[in-house]
Amino acid sequence: MRLYSGPVIEPYPSNTPQNITRNASMIMRYQKGSRMSQAVSYGGLVHIAGQVANDRKAGIEEQTRDVLGKIDVLLKEAGTDRSKLLAVNVFLPAIVDFDAMNAVYDAWIDAENPPARACVEARLADPDLRVEMTAIAAL
Structure with a gap:
């Protein structure tokens, strides 16, 4: 017995070759390298890879400013800004x-639209790094 009598709506397009090609073409990659992209957007979201400071000898404040500046640049490239951040992970x-x-x-974040956030203690790839952040934002 069917409880719902309305139309059946497929939540995702079928995986026909046409839809696979169309969906793959909607993926945008920013600052691509041979190993990874610094950001990837798809489905109304942009995912920002772990960002670290260029000056690895700088203190925590300067490294944090550098990382947040990189996030700003990637958000702008993707067509969004920090007011649309959904989540930030800090390492x-x-x-x-x-x-x-x-x-x-706290001085950088849009206080009217703060994202969800986690901060964890973790060993980073380079012992001189003081902070790494990832982010997800709406487009």
């Missing part, structure tokens, strides 16, 4: 840097 190799990182982050 700190030393949780003692939490307050200093937050001071810079």
Whole structure:
């Protein structure tokens, strides 16, 4: 017995060759490299890869500013901005840097539209890195 008598609506297009090609063409990649893209947009979202500072000898505040600046550039390239951030993940190799990182982050974030956020202590790829961030934003 069918409980719903309305039309059956497919949530996703079928995987016909035409739709696969069309869907793949909607994927946009930004600052592509041989290993990864710095950002990828699809389905109304942009996913920003882990961003780290260029100056690995700088302190936590300067590295945080550099990382947030890179996120701004990638958001702009994708056609969005920080007011549309949905989530930010922060990775700190030393949780003692939490307050200093937050001071810079809090000045940068759109206080009217704060994203969901997590901050974890984690070993980073280079011991001189003080912060790494990923982000997801709506387009």
